[in-house]
Amino acid sequence: MHALGMHLLVELKDCNPKILSDLKKVEEILVTAAKAAKATIVQTHFHQFSPFGISGVVIIAESHLSVHTWPEYGYAAVDIFTCGDTLKPELAVSSVIERFHSKQPSIIEVKRGILSRDNVKLPHKAVKGEAIEYARTKELQMVP
Amino acid sequence: MHALGMHLLVELKDCNPKILSDLKKVEEILVTAAKAAKATIVQTHFHQFSPFGISGVVIIAESHLSVHTWPEYGYAAVDIFTCGDTLKPELAVSSVIERFHSKQPSIIEVKRGILSRDNVKLPHKAVKGEAIEYARTKELQMVP
Numbered sequence: 001m002h003a004l005g006m007h008l009l010v011e012l013k014d015c016n017p018k019i020l021s022d023l024k025k026v027e028e029i030l031v032t033a034a035k036a037a038k039a040t041i042v043q044t045h046f047h048q049f050s051p052f053g054i055s056g057v058v059i060i061a062e063s064h065l066s067v068h069t070w071p072e073y074g075y076a077a078v079d080i081f082t083c084g085d086t087l088k089p090e091l092a093v094s095s096v097i098e099r100f101h102s103k104q105p106s107i108i109e110v111k112r113g114i115l116s117r118d119n120v121k122l123p124h125k126a127v128k129g130e131a132i133e134y135a136r137t138k139e140l141q142m143v144p
Numbered sequence: 145m146h147a148l149g150m151h152l153l154v155e156l157k158d159c160n161p162k163i164l165s166d167l168k169k170v171e172e173i174l175v176t177a178a179k180a181a182k183a184t185i186v187q188t189h190f191h192q193f194s195p196f197g198i199s200g201v202v203i204i205a206e207s208h209l210s211v212h213t214w215p216e217y218g219y220a221a222v223d224i225f226t227c228g229d230t231l232k233p234e235l236a237v238s239s240v241i242e243r244f245h246s247k248q249p250s251i252i253e254v255k256r257g258i259l260s261r262d263n264v265k266l267p268h269k270a271v272k273g274e275a276i277e278y279a280r281t282k283e284l285q286m287v288p
Contacts, residue, residue, distance in 0.1 A: 004214055005221055009151070009254060045203060047186055055208065057201045059189060063212050064201060068225070070148055070257065073266065077149055077256045079223070081212070110153060110252070112221045113214065122217065 002121040004113030005063060008089055010078040010096060013104035020100065021071035023048045027056055029099040030078075034058045034065050037082065037092035062087055067096075076100055081112070146265040148257030149207060152233055154222040154240060157248035164244065165215035167192045171200055173243040174222075178202045178209050181226065181236035206231055211240075220244055225256070 019025050027046040034041050039060035046056035052072055058065040063081040070076070078096050082089045097105040115122060163169050171190040178185050183204035190200035196216055202209040207225040214220070222240050226233045241249040259266060 004217070004219065005212065007153070007221075009256070011256065013259065042191055042199075043189055045187055045189055045201070047203060049205065055186075055203055057189070057203060057208060057210075059191060059199055059201060061193065063199060064210055066201075066208055066210070066225070068149065068207050068227075068256075073148070073257070073259055075148065075257050075259060077151075077225070079225075081210070081221075081223075083212075108254070112153070112155065112212075113217070113219050115157065115217055115219060 001111065001114050001119050002116060003111035004115065004122065005081060005083040005111070006089060007110045007112050008080040008093055009108040009110065010080065010093055011106045011108075012076040012078060012097065012100050012102035013074065013106075014102060015069075015074050015076055016101040017071040017074050020069040020074065020076055021052050021054065023054055026054045026067060026069060029096060030056055030058050030065050030067055032099065033078075033080070033092035033095040034060055036095045037080065037087050037089050039065075039082065039087055039092075065092065076102075145255065145258050145263050146260060147255035148259065148266065149225060149227040149255070150233060151226075151254045151256050152224040152237055153252040153254065154224065154237055155250045155252075156220040156222060156241065156244050156246040157218065157250075158246060159213075159218050159220055160245040161215040161218050164213040164218065164220055165196050165198065167198055170198045170211060170213060173240060174200055174202050174209050174211050176243065177222075177224070177236035177239040178204055180239045181224065181231050181233050183209075183226065183231055183236075209236065220246075 042059040054069045066079045068077045186203040198213045210223045
């Protein structure tokens with residue numbers, strides 16, 4: 001069904017623990033993945049935790065990518081949340097699987113924002129008229 | 145089954161569009177939710193997009209909270225990703241539903257990092273010995 005966003009939950013098991021604990025490398029991998037998906041990067045934020053583990057987010061104009069690593073278990077949780085028709089999130093998935101050397105990757109795709117039961121396609125950046133029309137049918141109070 | 149992380153995908157439909165388009169308010173709502181969950185906030189990053197829509201991330205020591213709003217549709221996608229036994233992510237969920245005035249909220253819970261088929265509970269911050277033992281059984285290459 002039509003949705004505003006596509007959210008890929010990527011479970012990366014049996015990764016290379018050295019990569020998972022390298023802050024610069026983890027950031028570079030996520031940024032490369034965002035670029036592979038043709039996303040527009042707005043900001044990146046990465047943190048190293050004690051005793052180990054890295055969390056990071058790449059905010060993109062089309063939503064976000066995030067990563068949390070557990071090098072002690074060889075595991076990383078990656079999220080790739082995008083909207084619009086022009087991105088290629090599947091290329092971001094391939095990129096992170098390859099770059100973290102995951103031998104046991106798995107992917108769950110969740111559609112976010114299925115707003116129309118009638119499967120009407122809604123633009124992810126609505127022009128004013130369309131948004132107002134949608135709001136009217138839903139009896140939503142609109143932003144002035 | 146035992147997992148390293150708990151990830152709540154929160155679909156907030158029929159929200160108050162005025163709140164969804166107010167950068168300061170959206171940030172304050174996410175920060176309040178993180179605090180309600182007893183999370184340790186590391187950093188917050190929020191952006192307003194043109195013509196409308198806000199994206200934001202609260203990086204917490206226990207993973208992250210994120211939000212993407214579509215005020216034109218009265219919709220927000222919130223993610224609450226936590227790890228460890230001490231947090232109360234369900235309180236963050238209640239908080240965002242209430243504060244965004246969502247009349248049609250729904251929640252999906254996904255466990256992230258189910259690493260043991262035998263349902264062994266793994267500490268989310270492993271002490272060195274436990275991590276090494278786990279890595280040994282999985283024949284993982286460990287961080288020195």
